[in-house]
Amino acid sequence: MAPGPDFRHELTIKRSRFITVLRRVEDETMARELVTDLRREFYDARHHCSAFAIGADRSVQRSNDDGEPSGTAGVPMLDALVKRETRPGASPASAAADLSDVCAVVVRYFGGILLGAGGLVRAYSESVSAALDVAPLVRRERLRLFTIHVPHAEAGRLENELRSAGYVMTGNEYDAVNTHVGLAMADADAVITAAVERLASLSAGRWHLEGAGTDWVDTAMDSGR
Template identity: 50%
Template structure:
């Protein structure tokens, strides 16, 4: 699962007069995760702590996972935050919890609960997408047929990735997990004139 692209999630809780503001963002690499931490420090310089955790997928390797207590007692902030991210099944995600101290010490257990609850509060309101890997197919169509066929593809729930118009015709790119069905459908819609070809794969995001 991933956060929806472009979503900057915010959630705030209060524990014994301390404020905990969570910032949650989808990130594609470690640099982007660290940029969120820098952004939080810049926007909230008056806060005592800017604790963080992130999980970033790496192709062909284990995910990169990092956490920081940022001055809180060791193990009371960053690691509990990371555990909540792990438990959510989310990846390519960074969380920063900004804390304004309220004058009452929470103790080790209280801090662990507060930072965990702060991240969970943000996850509870975060827009989430499900990823699906599909085959990509291209088909070349006549201008006169392209609009009708594109509408048919949409109407049958297929994902049209791209429609490229040129002087010689229209190239439509479709993502599907059933290439045989697509070939059969296009043969029916074009009386056998269209011959789609598989050109690779793509990852499609679906709201959950």
């Protein structure tokens, strides 16, 4: 999921309303906060079913049927998340089921028509899948982080040069003299050497890369399919 407000999508299936809410989450506490928030907002709904997958290897996976027959809501919702193939437009060989750090809650208002077990499974799965079709997603990569200390007057030019060259910018910090420009790149000797050489060329050797560890970084926005 892209950072920012929750994403919402609604389907009506045999007069029942299925309101899917997606939120980017970093841990179980954040996922459970979404459920709590929606129970408060949709206090009169019959069900608030949930599923989430968290972590680079999606090691944390949970689902909850919230009163629906066992296995008819939370599990199909979780399947819709963890089996989602991202990277729209990529070749089939490069597509991957790698969606993570997202919580889905489906709020159901019962419409008076029983769907049966099979109908519920399809409805909850379709609700999450339809939301993911149009939700804003981002690609994340584990990258090396660096900082460049640059006089304020020259920081804008440096950032423009680095962005034009395809580097991922991670935000700036400031002190009385310098702007501390943050960027990220692949942890590969050739990539880092090229960055060092480019920086030396731009600054006549005055600016240098300072390592700042590694982290998962948002690298590109993908709209839903």
